[in-house]
Structures are given as C-alpha cells and as structure tokens.
Amino acid sequence: MKKLKELLPRVMKTRIGFVFTLLTIYWLKTLWAYFVDFNLDTKGFYQNFIAVLNPIPTALLLIGLALYIKNTKVFYGLASFIYLLLFAWLFSNAIYYREFSDYISISTIMATSSVSAGLGEAALKLFRVWDLVYFLDFIVLIFLAVRKKIVTDQRPFNKRASFAITAFSIMLFSVNLFLAEIDRPELLSRGFSNTYIVRALGLPAFLGYNANQTYNAHRDRSGATAEDLVPVQEYISQHYATPNDQYFGIAKGRNVIYIHLESLQQFVIDYKLQVDGLDYEVTPFLNSLYHSNSTLSFSNFFNQVKAGKTSDAETMIETSLFGLNQGSFMVQYGGTNTQQAAPHILDQLGGYTSAVFHGNAGSFWNRNNTYKQWGYNYFFDQSYFTEQTEENSFQYGLNDKIMFADSIEYLEHMQQPFYAKFITVSNHYPYTTSLIGDEIGFPLADTDDETINGYFATANYLDSSVKAFFDYLKATGLYEKSVIVLYGDHYGISNSRNPDLAPLIGKDSETWSDYENAMLQRVPYMIVVPGMTNGGIFDTYGGEIDALPTLEHLLGIKADNYLQVGQDLLSPENDQIVAMRTSGTFITPKYTSYAGKLYYTETGLEITNPDESTLAEVEAIREAASAQLKASDAIQTGDLIRFLDNGLPPLDASKFSYIDSLEAELAIEKELGSQSTSLYSQNGNKSTVDLFKAPSYQELNGTTGTDTSTSTSSSGQ
Secondary structure, eight states: OHHHHHHHHHHHTSHHHHHHHHHHHHHHHHHHIIIIIOOOOOOHHHHHHHHHHTHHHHHHHHHGGGGGOOSHHHHHHHHHHHHHHHHHHHHHHHHHHHHHSSOOOHHHHHTHHHHHHHHGGGGGGGOOGGGGGGGHHHHHHHHHHHTTOOOOOOSOOOHHHHHHHHHHHHHHHHHHHHHHHHHSTTHHHHOOBHHHHHHHHOHHHHHHHHHHHHHHHHHHHHTOOGGGHHHHHHHHHHTOOOOOTTTTTTTTTOEEEEEEETTOOGGGTTOEEEETTEEEESOHHHHHHHTOTTEEEEEEEEOOOOTTTHHHHHHHHHHSOOOOSSSOHHHHTTTTSOOOOHHHHHHHHHOOEEEEEESSOTTBTTHHHHHHHHTOSEEEOGGGSOOOOTTTEETTEEOHHHHHHHHHHHHTTSOSSEEEEEEOOTTOTTSSSSOOGGGBTBOOOOSSOHHHHHHHHHHHHHHHHHHHHHHHHHHHTTGGGEEEEEEEOSOSSOTTTHHHHGGGGTOOGGGOOHHHHHHTTBOOEEEEOTTOOSOEEEEEEEEGGGHHHHHHHHTTOOGGGSOOOOOOTTOTTOOOOEEOSSTTOEEOSSEEEETTEEEETTTOOBOSSOOHHHHHHHHHHHHHHHHHHHHHHHHHHHTGGGGOOSSOOOOOGGGOOOSSHHHHHHHHHHHHGGGOOSHHHHTTSOOOGGGOOOOOHHHHHTOOOSTTOOOOOOOOO
C-alpha cells in the first residue's frame, strides 16, 4: 500500500499518466451518464459489461493522439482540448436526452435552429443537481492549479510507445465491436436503434456511425432533382389499379386501427398443433376473423422485408414504399426525408388524430423520429406503460396483454376519427422468454429446435391478446365505428429452421426446397369492417407494399394522388406481382423465382429447362418487379416527395413532441368541451379502462400448465 501511494504521484507527473488520468475521468463520467441520465435498456451481465467497456477504446485513441506531440505546452493543451470535446459531447447528449429521449445526430447539429426551438426557454429546467458530478474534476483541477500542485512533464513521449498506445486502442475497439456483434448481429448494417449503437460502442463511435449514415443519405439526396420525379410519376400513373366499386368508400370516416402481428406467419391460421394425440388450435380468434363475412382476408399476402424487417414492414404499410436494399429506411432516412404517410394523409383529408402504441423503447428502429415525419400526433412507447420486469416483459418490450391494457388510458382520450397502430412483441424470436406464470399452458411442439417448439405457444398468447382487445372495442362501441387491419410483419421461423418445421405442416424435411421457403413468406392480412356482409377470403397475390392503397380506397381516398408503388388488392387491375427485395426474386400466381431457382407456383415443380415462351414471360415479370423497386428506391434515396406538388400541405415534423402526450390529449378535450369526440367524452367523462379484460391462458382453460411450459432461455437475435 505504501509503495502504491509513492507510485501514484510519480505516474501522475508523466505524460502517459496525464493521458490515463483524463481517460479515467471521462470513463467514470460516461458511466454516470449511462446509468443515471440515459436509458440504455441493458439486460444481463454481458450487455452491461460491453457498456462499461465501450467508453475506453475511442477515448484512449483520441486523447492518446496528444502523445505524438513533442512540445510540452502543445501536448498538454491538445490532450486537454480533446478531453473537453469528449466531455462536451457527453454532457450535451445527457441534457438533450432528457428532452428528446435520443442522442444528438449530425442532422440535429446541422439544424441548430430546430434544436434551439425544441429546447427553448426550458433549457435551464433540464439541468439537475446531480449534474455537478460532471464538473467535479474541473473544480479539483482548479484547486490543484491554485495550490501549484500540477507539474508538467517536459520529456517527449517515445514515438514507438505512442504508436503502441494507438494500436492498443484500435485493438480494444475491435474487441468491443466483436463483443457487440455477438450480442446484436448486423449491428452496424441494420442500424436497429441509436440506443443500441451507444450501448454497444459509445457516444464518439455513434457520432462517427451517424456521420457516415448522414453522408450517404445527403449524397443521394443532393444528387436528386425535380426531373427525377417525372419517370417515377409516369410509372405510378401506368401501374395504378383503379378501385373496386363494390368496396370503394365502404369504411369512409371510420376509425382505423392497425394491429401489428409480430412474426406471425400465414401457416398458423387454421393450424392445429398435435400433442399426445390431441389437437390444439393455435389462433382460434384470428381464425374466426379470417373466415368472417365482415373480414376481407387475403390468403396469398407476402412479407417483402429485407434487413430492416419490422421497420421495413412498417414503412410499406404506412407509405406504400419499400425499405432499402441494405439497412433500414427508418434508421437511415426516416427522420429526415419528406414523406406523405397514412397519418398525414388522413389528417389532411379526414381530420384524423393518430397514435402508435408500443411497449418498447421509442428509439428502436428510430421510431421516435420517423413517426414525426409520418405525421403521428402521439407515440406512446415504453415510458408510458407499466415498468418492465422479468415477469411482464422480455427483450423486446411489454407482453401484449399488458401493452393493450395500458394503452386504453391513452386511446380513450384520442379525438375521433383516429388512426391508431398497436405493435405487439410477445410473438418475437426466440419465442421462449415471454410466457410465465398463468400464461403458461399451451403445449410445446416436439422438434429438435426449441425456437420452433415455443413458436406456437407465443402465437396463441398473441391471439388471446388480440381477442381481449377486440372484446374491449365491442364493449365500448368503438368496434362498429372502426375498420381494423391486422397484418404479420415478417417470417417468424427462418429458412434455416424450416426443414425442422416441415413435419409439423405435413411436409418432408428431406425434400424441402426453396419453393417451400418462398411460400412460407406469407403472412396474415385481414381487414375487418364491422357490419359488412360481403367479405371473404381473396386469393389475390400481393404484399405489404399494397396495404396502403387498399386501405385508402376502402376509406374513399383515391391512391393515385400520391407517390405509392403498391396496388389495391381488391382491384381487378392488380398485377399480382409480388416483388421481393432480393434481386430477381418474385412471386406470382403462375411463377415463383426464389433463391435463384424458378418454380411453377401452383405445383411447386422446379422449371429447370424453360422454353422460349416461359423465358419471355418470366423476364417480363422480372422487369416489372425490378421497375417497382427502382421507382421506390428513387423516391426513398432521392427524397423525391419534397419536389411533389399534389395539394397535400407540407408536414412540419418539429411541431410534434412525444413528451407528455396524455397531457396534450387532455388539453384538447378541455378546449373542445362538449365538441370533444373522444371515447372518454362520449362516455360521459368516465374511463373505459375497466372494460378491458384479458384472462390468462390458465383462467381460460382451467389448467395449471407445469409440464407444458415454455422454457426461459434468454437467447435473442
């Protein structure tokens, strides 16, 4: 101990000691910010270890650059300046996060006037007493300087040793990145969330990552002109599918409720899992909707996502434009591009209020920024709901029944007509972590793959959650006033696992082919129009890109006024070409091109030696699919909607704030008084929260669910 006390002063008087002192102080401040000011949503030892590690590599690399300087004053000045920059970036983000629940991006810095407007006079109110922790080192340094305790090292640092420090920091960053990729594969290519980047790599690395994203986006955007809009408009005009008179406008003026069915595939509809000689219906309620005359059901509706997965599905559902070929549109462009999405269109044409309900972090997939560009008035993320625990949630947010239950308080205060989207999460990979307690009971499948085994139980839980919400809508009278759209966002069982799934769905694992993989890309798509009697099951081939034009026509809105590349699924003019994001991949009623192979869609037979007429047909389809993707990509990467003049007023995203949304709803109710159209007002200013009932699996089935429980594996993707 005595030797340590003697060693420390000597180390502090060296240049390397000064660098490591600044590094240590910055590291401690960063950890303070991580666990006091930020919500990194870390779970478990591994994620916390990465978060504790990540401030060190980039800070050491940057502060260590000063070691290359021989001049004493320049060395200490440069090291201190770099440290001050790191500190300023950290502290600015800590303050900014309190208002916006996000991190400062390059776009934010470039739009300094918007940032100032966002903070305004409330900036001082964002400071907290504990912010003094960030400044303790400066107080100590001033004290030491006055006492003349700070001694500078006049000796230049060895160049080879300087290079070794740089190499060590780069190696340390590589280790950090490797560990982060294990925790979250494709972290940088898919984006996911600003929070994930900061949690994994730190704030300086996030700035570099965001700068690269911004550069690529601005490069594409700056090269686009109004002339690029012409071929896109020509394409949309030529491929517009006129409405079906039988259905056009049948839902006009109704509330629109979207229910996002996480990872639910079409094959579970009407599916019964056989266990010990007994049949267990996986989705009984969704099955009843699927066959109802009040539902427009589609049996050949395909997901068309790529790396953006859920975010790609949302992008298509809301805008009828594809996600990107690489990465996520919502992450790379969602917060900056001019967009004309469903919430904005319905607000302008029908006076709709809009909201999203999601029991996960608002920054995931950059939703908190993208939703503003789409025109959502409110976004109720996990900060509005029951605090998450191991009992009521898992990696991707609150369990569905709790999310629906907690949403009622906010839904009932929305002015009607409204456009509301509910994003479920419990049926998310790995399908083994979200069901505990009284929800345990639905049997596991019997395969060698635990993911497949648990999939049916979480799908059943999702089904009962949706039923509970429908029961609430009926109890309050909202059901008859609404059109409810349910859609699966993407596959739940991946292609690599499908051979293990094969025996459960009547297929042979040994003869499983890419054709079967293609057919399993079907996801549910149902539009429930209460009171309608001419619904049914439609075999039209289509996908998520076609959802918005279909909805618009049901609401009596002509879709040809907007830059949307999808087609109304109810229109007899629908081309029935399902373009996939992977080049050359498509699905039609006659041909399926998937993984480089060509099949007859009806029979699944592979076409190994096509004749000239078949080649000509297939090439025409491939060109049509490519043209649709090309038109969409031109709009998305070139931000072409900014040049469009179609009478829809421009949207000012800066006017939206997702802080204190309930207070905003209540203020509108108070201002409108007797003119308020919210459910709460129409119910005599009485809450409807108690009308939501969500009995557990065991309550519904009278079981104890011990041997058939899902496992509690904590793996994820």
